[in-house]
Amino acid sequence: MAKLSVSEIIPGMILLDDVFDESGILLIGNGTDLTPNHIDFLKRKMVTEVNVKRIDGEAEVKVITRPVVEATDVEEKYKSTVVKFKTIYNEFRLGRVPVYQEIDDALEPLYEAILSDDHFTRKMWQIHAYDDYTFDHSVRVSMISGLLAKWCGLDYSKIKEAALAGLLHDIGKCNIPDQILNKPSALTVEEFKVMKTHAILGYILIKDIPNISYDVLQGVMQHHERVDGSGYPNGLKGNEINYLAKIVAVADVYCAMTQDRVYKKAMHPFEAMSFILEKCHSSLDFSMSKSFLSNISHFYIGHLVILNNGLSGEIIMTYKDDPARPLVRVGEDYYDLRRHIDMEIVSMVD
Ligand SMILES: [Fe+2]
Incomplete structure (x- = not known):
């Protein structure tokens, strides 16, 4: 020893x-x-x-062998979009409205990755936050929104719109006071009221950009609406909510839960999936959530996880009926977490 x-x-x-x-x-x-x-x-x-x-x-020497995943290319695309989005965000903050082409250019590397690479999200998990939360979060939401649109069978133009709505969903935060936006603890009721205005502020900021579509505008304004009527700004329900806003809502929840915050550690992906699985019966759109979960869980096959009994294992398979509780191999033994309800994934190794 x-x-x-x-x-x-x-x-x-x-x-x-x-x-x-x-x-x-x-x-x-x-x-x-x-x-x-x-x-x-x-x-x-x-x-x-x-x-x-x-x-x-x-x-x-025992080394668990798994396919090597090259993250470099995706990481470069992600970083390039974060840098360009930061410039766009700061232009809005200074009261200038960027042209549509500038925003579209920022997303160009991501469009290509979303459309061509089915292991994109798996690689994304390996990317560490490159900048402040707001920029990093917006680009991640954009990537997940585009992927979810693809998984929902939408065409190329709608996939691009989903990625655009995801990128701009929190743009209204550039007009929220820094002491509220960056507060490292829970907001007061009054502060939360101010924070909630970012959805409408975002709509106001982008509504006059030529070529921006109606759906993208609604996607930004309604991304905090919830299908059970519990959201804001207007408490819309079910089909009153634009489909792009429903896509961005799922992406936003997943990304927010799996990213570190000053006041809160990130959840691991399966914990976030469990939360979305629960919410798809109330506040999040059912079919979009289901499509998201069955696709995203699949990307973690081959990843190493730590279980609550201290053992580490490899994710072998995920199930459509419960994507948050996969089949895990520990040494020679296989555990279907749907049946071993006492077993939990507590963290992911990579
Ligand atoms: Fe938001």
Whole structure:
């Protein structure tokens, strides 16, 4: 047994203690055969040293093999759009209205990725936030909205509109005071009232841009409307809500839950999926949520997860009837989480 710095551990060493993060959440359990993904994960979580058992001889090194996913290309497209969107956001903030072509150009790299790459979201999970939450969040919502439009069978022009509505959905926040927008704790009732105006402010900011479509305008103004009437600004219900707004709503909820905030740690994707599965029977559109869940869960097949019993496993398969509870392989054993209701995914390794 040896206590080693994380920079010294190599694949095949066996972890001899549970490793927790600073808030007490289990990262990797005792007994795990460390893979390159585990080691990278520990580094990203700023773990400095761990207790491991050395394994001598290559024959004893056990590395879980999975397809290598190249994230670089998607990351470049994402970064390029974040940089351009930041410029657009700041123009709105200064009271200038960008031309349609400038916004469309910002999205061009993403259109191509959304249409051509079915593993896009899987790669997206590996991208770390590049800028402030608002910019990072808007681009992620744009990507997910475009993908969801594709999964719903919409044509190319509608996929582009969904990505555009996703990018601009929170543009009204550029007119919300910074002390409310960046408050690191819960908003008061009065502050929340101000924050809620961003949906209408966004509509007002973009309504005079030539070529912007009616659906994109409604998608931006209605992205906080909910099918059960519990949303804002107008408390619309069911089919009163524009379909692009329903797409952006699902994307917005998923991205907000899976991104770190100053006051709240990100949920892992399966926890967010569980939440959306629950809400698709009340506030989120049922068929769009179902389409989203069955497609997005599929992208996590092959990913390593940590379970609440401390074991790590690989996602083998997801199920349409309960996408948030996949089949997980732990060593030689397979666990269908739909049946093992005492087992939960607590974190993802990569
Ligand atoms: Fe919003």
